[in-house]
Amino acid sequence: MNIGIDLGTFNSAAAVTLGRDNVMMIENKLGESPYGKNFPSFVQFDHNGQKQAVGMLAKSWQVRNPKLVIWGVKRLIGLSYDEAVRRGELKRFQYDIEKGPGGGILIKVGEERYAPSQILEYILLEIKEDTMNPRVNGWATGKLEKVVISVPAYFDATRITPIKEAAKNVGFNEVETIKEPTAAAIVYGLKLDKDAKILTFDLGAGTLDVTIMLLLNEGGNIIPGELCTSGNEALGGIDMDDMLKSYIIKKYELSEMENDPRFISILKNEIELMKIELSFRESASRNFPDKKLVVDLTRKELEEVLKPLLEKCRGPIRVALDQANLKANQLDHVLLVGGPVYMPCVRATIKDELKKLGAKIELLQELEIWEQKGVNPMECVAQGASLSAGGFVKIYDIKDPNGYGTICWPVPGFADYFYSIIPVNSSYPIKRVMGIQSLNPKALRVQIPLVKKLAYNESGHTMYRYYRLGEYDCYIKSTGESPLIDITMELNSDKDLITTFTHRQTRESVRFEKLDELKGEEISLQEDKQPDVLPGPGNGGPVGPVGSGDVGGWSQKQLDDAKHVAQMLVDDFAEHSQDKKVTNKKIELLGLIQESKEPNDTRFIIRRVQELLNLLKNASNISESEFLKHLESLRKIEQSN
DSSP states (O other): OEEEEEOOSSEEEEEEEEETTEEEEOOOTTOOOTTSSSEESEEEEOTTSOEEEETHHHHHHTTTOGGGEEEOGGGTTTOOHHHHHHHTOGGGOSSEEEEOGGGOEEEEETTEEEOHHHHHHHHHHHHHHHHTOTTTSTTOOSOOOEEEEEEOTTOOHHHHHHHHHHHHHTTOSEEEEEEHHHHHHHHHHTTOSSOEEEEEEEEOSSOEEEEEEEEEEETTEEEEEEEEEEEETTOSHHHHHHHHHHHHHHHTTOGGGTTOHHHHHHHHHHHHHHHHHTTTSSEEEEEEGGGTEEEEEEHHHHHHHTHHHHHTTHHHHHHHHHHHTOOGGGOOEEEEESGGGGSHHHHHHHHHHHHHTTOOHHHHHHHHTGGGGSOOTTTHHHHHHHHHHTTOSOOOTTOOBOOSEEEEEEOTTOTTOEEEEEOTTOBSSEEEEEEEEOSOTTOOEEEEEEEEEEEEEETTEEEEEEEEEEEEEEEOOOOSSOOEEEEEEEEOTTOOEEEEEEETTTOOEEEEOOGGGOOOEEEOOOGGGSOSSOSOSGGGSOOOOOSOOOOOOOOHHHHHHHHHHHHHHHHHHHHHOSOHHHHHHHHHHHHHHHTOOOGGGHHHHHHHHHHHHHHHHHTTOSOHHHHHHHHHHHHHHHHTO
């Protein structure tokens, strides 16, 4: 028997598929949960740090002693302690969190310490045991072998690996993962009789995923594939709860209670229930007898408080369409997933944004009657995962996109220019090769920075942030020739990022693994200077003065020689190029170069001149002999230093 699990930040669900049209939700031994999913992602411990309960029973104990009830670990899985602090994640939890060995996260309960993955093990074990209990689920038969666990679309190997390991540790022999939007779309796709482009808006307790899906119908078999993914990994229902908590504390002047973990836990629990109630009513009220307090909240108040957060839901929709190279009027359907989509203000925001973007009238009307699609937003992810686990659907062969990011290597010789060697939203596994060349035949090392690029939306436009992940060295043997280095970048089926440097003359190589685990520091780059794609692998790739060895002082003659080569190249470019806009930019750049009076600017000028040389060669605007002549000129300038 195989099952699918929707492993949620706040609540989890599980399902088993007994037939293509017979998907059963797995029951919890305590009965149906009031939160829409049967397995709240909560684990209760005693004062000594020993596990006492999991799920609904654990959640009920949170208001009594919030330091002993652990929840929300999906927001922490795979993060370093410092990254969690930077994101503000630790502030939302009442339990104690420490920095562990290697900079990881440890949760302190009594005298015990637990990694987030260990908490997940307790949740997964609870689901596994209830699944196999015939008194709880009467259809339970045979041995439980395989599980497919849903994960957010942006999760990389750093965050997926500990989830898979946790499942194996509790006895699942075969563990696979599926993207949450893909799982939901499988269920929806079974109700369609033709191919369709779908925007899946998945707003859960902890994360927002906006994914453009392509559903193909091949003889009744639904084949889902993701075209692109966007979202916000720090936006979800619990963020709404935090905003409402701050509002109520201010409204009722309860600031002195903010340091009372028990009261805050009770308040957040009631806020969660009020939020659900306000999805169907205009007002809600809660009584706190021990504080002699009655809290009233109207739907209008809630929508006003949450307005900044709701506005953040718009950007990922635009980014997703932009990355998929689609217009809103090309979408056939919108699929809403997750508990918060029941909120009228969330649906209104989605509808308004799609209307502004020009979506079809039929699609906007569909949003008005979304409850009638026959897809339960709280159950569809688990159901889709179970259909995948049972082999009842065919999925594109690893066609999920590479999260939000793209891996970049620099345009050789240019500290602030980066090519996207693995483009944003690439399908994986993917393997790309890029060639670079040092101008110094005596160079014994090539050093290159690795940069990750993340998309976000600002004022209706797709923007990018860049993170420098580290510097990587390739030590080489001198052969008397200008070193040629092939950089091979590979993202395998597990989203592990691997890169290999190969010295083309000697065929010696060095390999770096687990680069996907790096987070990096944000750096500032001018977006309008960043090339969109790699111009070509191997010999067709960039050539540049990377790793040219030690740099001493530069002479006035070297500066003048570099300016002379620059002038020749700009003249060549102006004569051959049909792109006047680019030509003008290069002439403008030459003007800046010619203004330089400092000999130590020679290295900078050589690097800029190298860009012009690459452009000419890649556009076939100069011959191989001319290219080598100019390359030799630059090499001699640098060699004479």
